[in-house]
Amino acid sequence: MKLHGYFRSSAAYRVRIALNLKGLGAEHLPHHLRKGEQCAPAYLAINPQGLVPALEDDAGVVLTQSVAIIEWLDETHPNPPLLPKDTLQRAKVRAFALAIACDTHPVQNLKVLARLRELGLPEEKVQDWAAWVNREGLSACETLIRDEKGPFCFGDAPTLADLCLVPQLANARRFGVDVAAYPRLLKAEAAAKALPAFANAAPEKQPDAE
Numbered sequence: 001m002k003l004h005g006y007f008r009s010s011a012a013y014r015v016r017i018a019l020n021l022k023g024l025g026a027e028h029l030p031h032h033l034r035k036g037e038q039c040a041p042a043y044l045a046i047n048p049q050g051l052v053p054a055l056e057d058d059a060g061v062v063l064t065q066s067v068a069i070i071e072w073l074d075e076t077h078p079n080p081p082l083l084p085k086d087t088l089q090r091a092k093v094r095a096f097a098l099a100i101a102c103d104t105h106p107v108q109n110l111k112v113l114a115r116l117r118e119l120g121l122p123e124e125k126v127q128d129w130a131a132w133v134n135r136e137g138l139s140a141c142e143t144l145i146r147d148e149k150g151p152f153c154f155g156d157a158p159t160l161a162d163l164c165l166v167p168q169l170a171n172a173r174r175f176g177v178d179v180a181a182y183p184r185l186l187k188a189e190a191a192a193k194a195l196p197a198f199a200n201a202a203p204e205k206q207p208d209a210e
Contacts, residue, residue, distance in 0.1 A: 010167030020197035030208035104137025
């Protein structure tokens with residue numbers, strides 16, 4: 001398999017964690033987002049959205065969108081499972097993950113922030129926007145799992161929720177958010193980061209890290 005990504009991309013970070021948990025190897029092909037390499041014609045032929053990650057399987061079939069990629073990995077390599085068997089819990093895990101992957105991360109990512117700059121917002125306001133988005137999303141996520149048993153987001157093993165949470169907390173810190181306001185999320189993060197699969201997927205551990 002080939003994983004197209006970027007060391008600091010939180011969406012690619014999610015997929016790296018999933019690959020590690022499943023014990024799957026992949027050739028990592030970096031595309032420097034700040035240099036616009038994701039918009040090169042050769043990459044747009046792989047992912048017309050011009051986003052990372054994209055995963056090519058051994059047959060050359062391309063999958064895009066991190067959550068879809070992770071669910072495919074979970075279905076084709078079911079151990080360890082990343083979604084609970086219980087239908088209600090599975091829905092809760094998906095809801096938490098999507099609160100991050102659909103409603104928080106996309107509106108503070110590089111493309112959105114670049115557009116805000118194009119519209120004339122001063123850099124201070126751009127950074128404030130990104131921090132506000134993170135605080136809004138993480139506050140909701142803190143409430144979503146407040147009464148869930150730990151140490152992970154949902155129980156005693158990592159799920160799709162944890163794969164989304166850990167990269168988003170990294171994003172929040174980059175934008176100066178005081179994450180101490182989210183003790184339940186930090187508890188899940190600590191449990192996750194104690195696992196080699198999470199630790200080895202961290203941005204600073206990637207070959208293209210700056």
